[in-house]
Amino acid sequence: MASKISASNSRDLQPVETLKNKENTRLIWLDGNIDDSKDSMHTQNLLLEFNPAAQFYTDSTRCVDFVKSIQGEQILLIISGALARDVLPQISRVRSVIAVFIFCRNREFHVKLMSEYSKIVDIFIVQDELLRLLRDTMTIVEKQAFTFSLFDQTQKSTRDLSKDSASFLWNQLLLYVLKKMPQDDQAKxxxxxxxxxxxAMNKKELNKIEQFRKSYSREQAIKWYTDECFLYKLLNNA
Structure with a gap:
């Protein structure tokens, strides 16, 4: 049985201590009030469902050091309003940071930051709204990353995407997925x-994994890849 990732073991870590990320995106939550309280742990566990390599920081310096150490990943940063003004100037030009979500109690107090820092997606006071947009953003970024990698490999441009090149791109996608898929039962x-x-903490993905185990065939490779589940995230980063 898979062991669960502990949220409390994902806090204020040095770069060498963090879990290897198997996806293109990484979630980071910086808030001085992150602790073992019921509400805080609930939020941490939800974020770990989105990204098992998510990291949680109460210490701004450690968080900034970790952000600057990241290479080959795209960071979605959730930051408390209390720490935003100090941290944003330090990470606003870090290329790996592609989106910032401010989570606070007073939107109006922090709204001016949106005109100062273009990477701020929005300012949230309701957790469900934050999580909904965070999930949607991750899905878009993951799929966009794969599309761009295909164009890089074939030296295509989105401006030249005709019916013929769209068909070519689809064939490239099929070849890519089939090559990445396990070729025998042991590998699968x-x-x-x-x-x-x-x-291990994501019941939805675990159900998908079990469904894949029972029903996958190579003829379904594209169907499985284009489904919003564990497969396209991990294959993209393999």
Whole structure:
């Protein structure tokens, strides 16, 4: 049985201590009030469902150091209003930070920051609204990252995407996915065990993994890849 990732073990870590990320995006939450209280742990566990490599920081210096150490990943940063003014100047030009979400109790007090820092997506006082947009943003970023990588490999431009090139792109997608898919039962089981361990806290993904284990065939490769589940995230970053 897969062991669960502990939210409390994902706090204020040095770069060498963090879990290896198997996706293109990484969530980071910086808030001086993160602790072991019921509400805080609930939020941390929700974020770990979105991204098992999510990191939580109460210490601004450690958070900034970690952000600056990241290479080859795209960071979505959630930051408390109390720490935003001090931290944003330090990370606003860090290329790996692609989006910032401010989570606070007083939107109007911090709204001016949106005109000063273009990476701020929005300012939230309701957690459900924050999580909804965060999830949608992650899905878009993951799929966009794969599309861009295909264009880089084929030296295509989105401006030249005609019917012929769209067909070519689809064929490239099929070849890519088939090459990445496990070729025998042993390889498939090894991949699914890795996925189950990584998504141990995400019941939805675990159900998808089990469904894949029982029903996958190579003819369904594209169907599985384009489904919003564990597969396209991990294959993109393999």
């Amino acid at each position: 089981n090894e991949m699914l065990t890795t996925c189950s361990n990584y998504y």
